[in-house]
Amino acid sequence: AAGVxxxxxxxxxxKRETATLKCYPIPRHDTVxxxxxxxxxxPQFLISFYEKMQSDKGSIxxxxxxxxxxxxxxxxxxxxxxxxxxALYFCASSSPFRLADPDHEQYFGPGTRLTVT
Amino acid sequence: GQQLNxxxxxxFIQEGExxxxxxxxxxxxxxxxxxxxDPGEGPVLLIALYKAGELTSNGRLTAxxxxxxxxxxxxxxxxxxxxxxxxxxxxxKTTSGTYKYIFGTGTRxxxxx
Numbered sequence: 001a002a003g004v005x006x007x008x009x010x011x012x013x014x015k016r017e018t019a020t021l022k023c024y025p026i027p028r029h030d031t032v033x034x035x036x037x038x039x040x041x042x043p044q045f046l047i048s049f050y051e052k053m054q055s056d057k058g059s060i061x062x063x064x065x066x067x068x069x070x071x072x073x074x075x076x077x078x079x080x081x082x083x084x085x086x087a088l089y090f091c092a093s094s095s096p097f098r099l100a101d102p103d104h105e106q107y108f109g110p111g112t113r114l115t116v117t
Numbered sequence: 118g119q120q121l122n123x124x125x126x127x128x129f130i131q132e133g134e135x136x137x138x139x140x141x142x143x144x145x146x147x148x149x150x151x152x153x154x155d156p157g158e159g160p161v162l163l164i165a166l167y168k169a170g171e172l173t174s175n176g177r178l179t180a181x182x183x184x185x186x187x188x189x190x191x192x193x194x195x196x197x198x199x200x201x202x203x204x205x206x207x208x209x210k211t212t213s214g215t216y217k218y219i220f221g222t223g224t225r226x227x228x229x230x
Contacts, residue, residue, distance in 0.1 A: 045218070045220075090160070104148055104209055105148075105162060105165050106150065106207070108159035108160045109159050110158060110159045
């Protein structure tokens, strides 16, 4: 079965540079979530999109922005990178939420490892 | 941000032993998910629970949705070396049509052959 695709898988940037991470959700999934995971940490929620609109916002720095496009893929844009931004960045997707069918599961991509030097 | 209390934080067990871990919260959740994460990889969904009291199995894994909807348990029977990894619980909260997943702090499992 198709899974969540993330690119690139690895990225090395210098301080103050910018980075763009891409996420392609599972087909027919309309919701995308972004998480940041530091070493030894659990995934920290950054932001989510539902039907191309921002649906929730977590601990995303102002230097970061994201959007979801008409084909439901999403991009996380990171500017003025800092050493502390080095982490694994995961995208996850889920199927449309229906009140009548509350069963809901979230599937993660393989992640992008960002290293800021 | 809000987190679920997951315990134990880490476990060292012998191959063949059974493993139990749990997540607790002061809040009610509509869905509980259990994930396993290998180093440098994305979390992989193991089991999803949708109803209070529900008990679901997936091979050697068994998980339960607590009757109060504030906790969940994961059991692994007859552990094998490839069970090593980090196990996360996640609770789903739905509010006015929006939904948010809250993650536990993880249980790091090491299996000694």
